[in-house]
Amino acid sequence: MGEFPTVTDVARVAGVSRQTVSNVMNTPGIVKADTRARVEAAISALGYRPHASARRLRTRRSSTIGIRLDPMIDGISGSVLDRFLHALTEQADARGLRVLLFTATSPEDEISQFRRLNDGADVDGFVLTSTTADDPRTEWLLEQGIAFVTFGRPWRSDDFTAPRHPWVDVDGYSGLHAATRAQQDAGATRIAYIGWPSPSGTGDDRRRGWHDAMLERGDVSAEDLACLEVVTADGVDQGAAAMQQLARTAGGIDAVLCASDALALGAMIANPARVPVTGYDNTPIAAAIGLSSVDQPVDEVAAAALELLAGEFEGKSGAPSDPAPPPFRMVTPRLITRQFAAIPRDSVPVNALVSEVSR
């Protein structure tokens, strides 16, 4: 009575066999209409729910994807991954997939988690974040033939056109290109960039966006351009220090673009001249302070990741000959322009302080 009904119970009530009940749930098309109606009535009458583990045991499918929850980087930029996780969970839900979390302390540890979750049939595939060049994790997953997608392109040039695994990424190049154009269109010519030391896949990509946009316009010479760039580690303090360095060495500056919101926040703090500052990631802090920022559309990324992952599932279960190369998807970010709303010298009407200009 208190126990859960099974297919057999439903079959008995509906006056059919187990398999017909199974067919109603999985391949309704091959069941005669009135039989199906009878079975469906029995299902809802009994409140029947299929036992997920039993199904997984038989089908060797879990309808679950695994994702590592990173150990909280700095809390500011880290929120992008949190937003991505939110989006991924929602999109997964819409596709009937579930998201299983795990943690790991190192790439090796993560690989052993991959093995555990895969061998235990806990997950069908993985979503990887924060990939690096020659990532040991992607190598291992490829060897094992385990389905996965990365949020982050493979950072080796030869992988770009014919990647060895599916990936989704945000086009940081065009994000910064657009941000630069926006400032130029507003009349700025001397636009500085605060970025990360090379080699950094994402960092170099963003820097090139700024760099090319500057060269294309030709407002400043190539030598001047070098003076407008500061390289530093990520962080609020570093951003402030970089801004001070720019003030000393670069002379007049019309605008500053940063590789992250953390840097941008720092730059804004050390910014008595109120030069417009643009960050990257559109974190809550940027919205709160009124900082322009390049927004990564995590919903699109999540949707694309799941789509590619679903394609992987097909491929793995299908014929061994798989001539089509893994697909990839480049997502274009959006520039969120806000009024520069630093904390004012004097009290000012609040509505004017924090306002989003375009979206």
Added chain:
Amino acid sequence: MGEFPTVTDVARVAGVSRQTVSNVMNTPGIVKADTRARVEAAISALGYRPHASARRLRTRRSSTIGIRLDPMIDGISGSVLDRFLHALTEQADARGLRVLLFTATSPEDEISQFRRLNDGADVDGFVLTSTTADDPRTEWLLEQGIAFVTFGRPWRSDDFTAPRHPWVDVDGYSGLHAATRAQQDAGATRIAYIGWPSPSGTGDDRRRGWHDAMLERGDVSAEDLACLEVVTADGVDQGAAAMQQLARTAGGIDAVLCASDALALGAMIANPARVPVTGYDNTPIAAAIGLSSVDQPVDEVAAAALELLAGEFEGKSGAPSDPAPPPFRMVTPRLITRQFAAIPRDSVPVNALVSEVSR
């Protein structure tokens, strides 16, 4: 060859029976030492991993807990739940548990997700966040006898001493009491409070902490105390508006305490007098701006939640007579004191801007 080994394979290699292999994994104590060694050798030789779904089917245990990922509230305060999720996943991992995410658009939707995950044997129990008084979710879970813990106490007085379900919460009262004391010890007497409209379980709790600390010290009369309080919805803009209201109506103020970091950030923006502001939740934004804040120790909360949930598993599987009331745990928050580091009028050495004074 390419297939996964099963217990039967291990048994064959080790020259024992299936069940002995199972015993080595689940109840190693009852297997003779040398037999166990032989089995363990075979396990690692074959790289055997138990099939999680098969085990779950038989044992009716999933070693997985479900938690709803809320649809991203405002991005500032929401990060507390993200931090909690991080902590929960790590602690769960240490206990051999996994965390399964799901989303829901309403309490009813969430209940149907509960049913789906529970009936499908996907999870053993749930962790609930953002509970309210007479929460329909807790009622339903209690009815069904499904194991769960809430992060958030039951907000009804009669539930407090003998709660109907286990819970963990952070003692917002003492958090604000301590924050008030800290300002008083620094010489402040007129300390304002910006909070949320009543009834709000967490909000009222925090407010009382400030209120009592003020009355205990007796620096201001009860009438004056009312003038020092502003009630508003959560948000940066609202915080700024509240601060301006205080400036108009409350006269001189020595310090401001807020029910959230979002309010505190707003208060700081509309704060030309540089009155010390204290927030709640110790979000990244507070750390970045240099805002004092009450920190919720999410690690402790997560550990306690899992401990109580484990106790629930015991209870459910054991005898039907369960006279002990569900346990609960109140966690004390920490006050993080920072130098007030608003964006300065003029450029100032950066290191002096963002510094954490105590921890």
Added chain:
DNA sequence: CGGTTTTATTTGATCGATCAAACTTTTTCT
């Protein structure tokens, strides 16, 4: 040493669903 208890190991059944193949009924076509 024989009998009893304790300890160690094995066998058969089972969890709940789906697959593969057999079987029955209906439809199609000459």
Added chain:
DNA sequence: AGAAAAAGTTTGATCGATCAAATAAAACCG
């Protein structure tokens, strides 16, 4: 109408592990 094809339904086997009960081996004891 009768044979062949298609559609609908049922039966037996299976996924991989654990439980319950049966058996075998070892330890205890007067």
